Amino acid sequence: MDIPHVVVLILNYNSWSATVAYIHQLKQQQGIQLSFLVVDNCSTDESYKTLSQHFADDNQVEIIQSDYNGGYAYGNNFGFNYLKQKVEINTFVIISNNDISIKNPELIRQLVASYKQCDEIAFIAPRMHINEQPARNAAWKIPGFSYDVFTVVGFNRAQANETVYYDFPENEELLAVDCLTGSFFMGKLKTFEQLNYFDERTFLYEEERILGLKVKKAGLKNYLALQLNFFHEDSLVIRKEINRLSQLKHLLHSRLVFHQYHANTNIFLLSFLKLFYSLFLFAKKVQLKFCKSN
Helix, strand or coil, X not given: CCCCEEEEEEEECCCHHHHHHHHXXXXXXXXXXXXXXXXXXXXXXXXXXXXXXXXXXXXXXXXXECCCCCHHHHHHHHHHHHHXXXXXXXXXEEEECCCEECCCCCHHHHHHHHHCCCCCEEEEEEEEEECCEECHHHEECCCCHHHHHHHHHCCCHHHXXXXXXXXXXXXXXXXXXXXXXXXXXXXXXXXXXXXXXXXXXXXXXXXXXXXXXXXXXXXXXXXXXXXXXXXXXXXXXXXXXCCHHHHHHHHHHHHHHHHHHCCCCCHHHHHHHHHHHHHHHHHHHHHHHHHHHC
């Protein structure tokens, strides 16, 4: 029986030690042929040099560096453009953060087996855990327009989240879902190419939502493998490198990208959302300035 080849695409930014530890952890996976492509997203801590030196004699690992730090979508797309010249179009590719852990030594082999059981599949992911507990946001439904208003102002935020979260059936193996977490999921290179990869107009956030809508428009499905698990440290790099106001700016910008270029939101609602987000950001800046002065 042929052993499937899987490429793990890891985006690195100022976190070379986490990347090294994660790759060594993944090398313990059994029953699978793994190779690794690390895209250093123009780190400022000499990550590229350090990683290149560390894996200089390792034939499983390639280290490349993007032309500039364009965020999650650009960095991963930079990796895809490199992979297209190196591997077959039917190769499995895992998009993965470096701040996760995997305890099951056969997880990736089992994920490939689960993929092959699914009809009209685009992508598949194990069930994400945070703080050792199953995460509600391991997968979610594509949110509607009202969600993007209520979750910003905080009005009924918990209720709004409940409208997009799934009730995960504990006794089933696979669940078709709209969106998968971007921290760890797998598909074939040809599927990423078919869907035109990630939208580089986003820097951070909402990439999964945009990809989920692309999947749906293409008549494909995403799947969550409910009995397979990985453990996530909940965006440690983002919290370290980007302040909360900048995170909010990226979130709101990405939501506008979703509505303007993918969801075909009508011009009146889109104009309202742009004005609403501008006013909200202005108020947030004033609030933060006032807090600092006191």
